[in-house]
Structures are given as C-alpha cells and as structure tokens.
Amino acid sequence: xTKKRTGRKTGLALFASFAVLLMFLTVFSMISCKTEVAAIxxxxxxxxxxxxxxxEEKQEPEETAAETTAEIILxxxxxxxxxxxxxxxxxxxxxPSALEILSGIGAMxxxxxxxxxxxxxxxxxxxxxxxxxxxQGLNMEKIAAxxxxxxxxxxxWAEEDIKKLEELGIKLYIVDANTVDEVxxxxxxxxxxxxxxxxxxxxxxxxxxxxxxxxxxxADLAEDEKPKVFYEVWNDPLMSAGKDxxxxxxxxxxxxxxxxxxxxxxxxxEYSVESLIKNNPDVIIAPTSLAADASxxxxxxxxxxxxxxxxxxxxxxxxxxxxxxxxxxxxxLMMLAQALHPDIFGEFEVQQ
Numbered sequence: 360x361t362k363k364r365t366g367r368k369t370g371l372a373l374f375a376s377f378a379v380l381l382m383f384l385t386v387f388s389m390i391s392c393k394t395e396v397a398a399i400x401x402x403x404x405x406x407x408x409x410x411x412x413x414x415e416e417k418q419e420p421e422e423t424a425a426e427t428t429a430e431i432i433l434x435x436x437x438x439x440x441x442x443x444x445x446x447x448x449x450x451x452x453x454x455p456s457a458l459e460i461l462s463g464i465g466a467m468x469x470x471x472x473x474x475x476x477x478x479x480x481x482x483x484x485x486x487x488x489x490x491x492x493x494x495q496g497l498n499m500e501k502i503a504a505x506x507x508x509x510x511x512x513x514x515x516w517a518e519e520d521i522k523k524l525e526e527l528g529i530k531l532y533i534v535d536a537n538t539v540d541e542v543x544x545x546x547x548x549x550x551x552x553x554x555x556x557x558x559x560x561x562x563x564x565x566x567x568x569x570x571x572x573x574x575x576x577x578a579d580l581a582e583d584e585k586p587k588v589f590y591e592v593w594n595d596p597l598m599s600a601g602k603d604x605x606x607x608x609x610x611x612x613x614x615x616x617x618x619x620x621x622x623x624x625x626x627x628x629e630y631s632v633e634s635l636i637k638n639n640p641d642v643i644i645a646p647t648s649l650a651a652d653a654s655x656x657x658x659x660x661x662x663x664x665x666x667x668x669x670x671x672x673x674x675x676x677x678x679x680x681x682x683x684x685x686x687x688x689x690x691x692l693m694m695l696a697q698a699l700h701p702d703i704f705g706e707f708e709v710q711q
Contacts, residue, residue, distance in 0.1 A: 433548050436535030437514065443530060446554035447508040451491050454534045457511045458484050459685035460549045464558040471505060496520070503527055509552065536684035537605060539570065545684060562686055569689040570612070573696050576703050577614030586641035586699050588615040589630075589667070591656065593649060597632060601625045605688065606681060613695035614703075615642065632661050642699060643667040646678045674698040677711050 431443040451472040452458045458477070461467055462484050473482075475490035491505070492498040494513065497520050502510070509530040524531050532552070536545050543563050550559020588610050592598040600606035600617070601624035610617040618638040619630055643656055643665070650656055653673040662668045680691035690710040697707040 431551055433532065433551060435532045435548070436541065436545075437533045439533065441509075441530060441532050443509065443552065447552050449505070449507045450553075451502065451505065451507045451510045453491075453493075453510065453512045455482060455484075455679075456536070456683035456685040457534055457545065457549060458482075459683060459687060460546050460562070461553070463562045463686050464546075464550055464553070464555045466549070466553040466555050466558075469553055471507060497524075499523055499527075502529065534684075537603065539608060539688070542684045542686075542688060543567070546686065566686045566689055570692065573689075573692055573704070574612055577612065577696070577700065580614050580700075582616075585614055585616050586672075587618050587638060588642045588644065588699065589618055589635060589638075589640035591643060591645040591649060592627060594659070596629045597635065598627060599624075599630045601628055605684065605691075609681065609688075609692055609695050610699075613692060613699050615695070615699045635662070636664065639665055640667050641670070641672060643673045644695065644698060645673075645675055646681060647675055648678050650675050672698070674707055675709075677709065680710060 429445070431446065433441045433443075435441055448469055449471050450461070450469050452461065452470055453474040455474075455477055458470065458473060461470060467484070470488065472489045472491045473485045475493045477485035478488070478490045489501075489505075490498075491502050494516070497516075499520075502524075507529060509532055510524065511532050511534060514533055514535045521531065532548075534545060536542050543566070546563045546566070547556075547559050550556045550562075590600045590606050590610065592600060599619040601622075602620045603625050604627070607617050607620045610620075618635075618640055619628065622634065622638070624630070643662070645656060653671075653675055656662060656673045657668055657671065659668075667673055674694070676691065676694050680687045680689075680694070693704065694707065694710055696704045701707065
C-alpha cells in the first residue's frame, strides 16, 4: 500500500465511529446533482481496477476463465492504492458505515470481526462478532491470530499501529468519506473488495434514485422559499456544521440554507450565540446524541427569541443516518426534507 496523502478530516471520521465523540459532531454527507452523475461514474471506475494476474498461452476459453485470477486494485479514502490478489474472504471492520455497506450488498458472511465500540453499543450488525480493539488501541495479537485478508479502518490511527499491521503483512483500507460522491465510491469499492460488484452497483443505483427523487422536488425553489437552518451539533460550547460536511449537503439538497456555511465557516466550528441570534434560523435540527427531544432546545433560554423556537420548528434526528457515510444517508435527507418542507414531503417522521 503506497501512501499518497494524509488524512484530511480526521475529526469527522472519528466522531462518526465512536459514541464518546458523537457529542461533538453529527456528520453526514450528502448529495450531488444529476449533472454530476457522469463524473461520479467516472470517478468510481477510476477508483477500481482489475488486472489479470497470470494466464496461459493458447488456453481454451473455459480454462482461462477457470484458472485466471484477477488482481483487485482500489483507491481508499486517503488516496492510498490497495492491491488484493483476490477478493477478500476474511474482513475485520472498524468503521460502522462500511459495515452497513457490506450488509447492504449481502457480504456480512465475509466479516470476521469489528471494533469493540460497535459491540459495546449493541450495534445489531455487530451481534455475534468478535471485537478486535478500538481507536485507543488495536488488539494486535488477536488480529495476527485471525489473519484477516484486509482491515477496513479509520483515519487518524496511530502510526505505530499502522506500521505494525504492515509488518504483519495485513492489508489496510482507510475510509474517509465526506460527500455523496465518496459514499458512492465506498459502496462500489466494498463491492469490488468482496467480488460483489453487481450487488454494489445495484445498491449505489438505489441510493442515487432516492436522492434524485428528493432533489428534483427542491431544485426549483426560490431563495426566499428556502428556510434558514441551524444544525446544533453541541450546546456548550455551541457547535455546528459548516461547509465541507455531510450535514451542509443534506441541508442544501433538502431545500434549506445552512446559516453556518453561509457565514463562510467550514467543518465543525464553534458558533457564537450572537451570530445565531443575528442570523435567526427558521429551523433548528439536532441529533439524539445532543437532545432526547425538542424540549431540550425549546427550553434553552439563549434561543427563546429565535424564529425556530417561537414557531416550534425544532426537530431531533437519529445520529446514524446523518453521520455514517453509507446507503442510509437517504433516510437523513428525507428527514431534513420533511422538516424543511412538510408541504412537499409530508410531516416529519423519524427514520432509524
């Protein structure tokens, strides 16, 4: 594996995978326009290559098909080239979003282990699987004994852990997806990794269709028809989601204006109460990791004069469909679309 660049959004992936960090962010990715579909397909094709490993001269077609294996070449989230001599049969997954994708394409039988956090949090997809460590440390002895074909990991892992995996000869694929294009890439890459390319293409197409169905209904909205939105990631200090985040894409494609991105802020910045009052959002959205229900925000004295609070347009959404870059981002988009435009999409309904 040749490293081409370092992690570019470490905080995002870590928050998305560990509950202890979920209180600082609710990350999500979202949605590219129809005009970008061709670019998406091209990028996906460039990220997955197969090359013949060996062949015999003058073989009969039947013999060639049976005896020739294909080398799998993938580009991971950090731009690293990952080569596999054949499809993975034993995978350890440290990234919940990747586990969701593997489940979506029917490849869970190839997963032999996950991160301890997923087990501790009772993630249904982790049921019955062994834990092999977490962000604080990998269980190298256990990993070596399991002898996986590949590990799907996070950005921000300690260099000594990565070096040890390399010394053990274990392949590593790093996930760093922050846009809908990158979600498409991850779906197709998981398909290539497991020799389930048709299933992955079908899942990607299904996600794309769901996104397009929402997008087409908001595409022609005038600016004055788009409500101003504040996504409250955390309350003390007050934090939100700016540009270059799933949440910002989600808001835009659901037909809203993210006041934090409009202020030119990126990532997961602190946001002053003064700025919040000045921009006076029409809608406030927050994750369940911050607030169990809307009353938590409605009762916050700092927000009492905001339009969103006065008109009781405060909505609480589950974390996972917003923070995990998998096919389930379509659920997060629908929830925001309903919160912003119930006249178009119907009343707000929580989707897990």
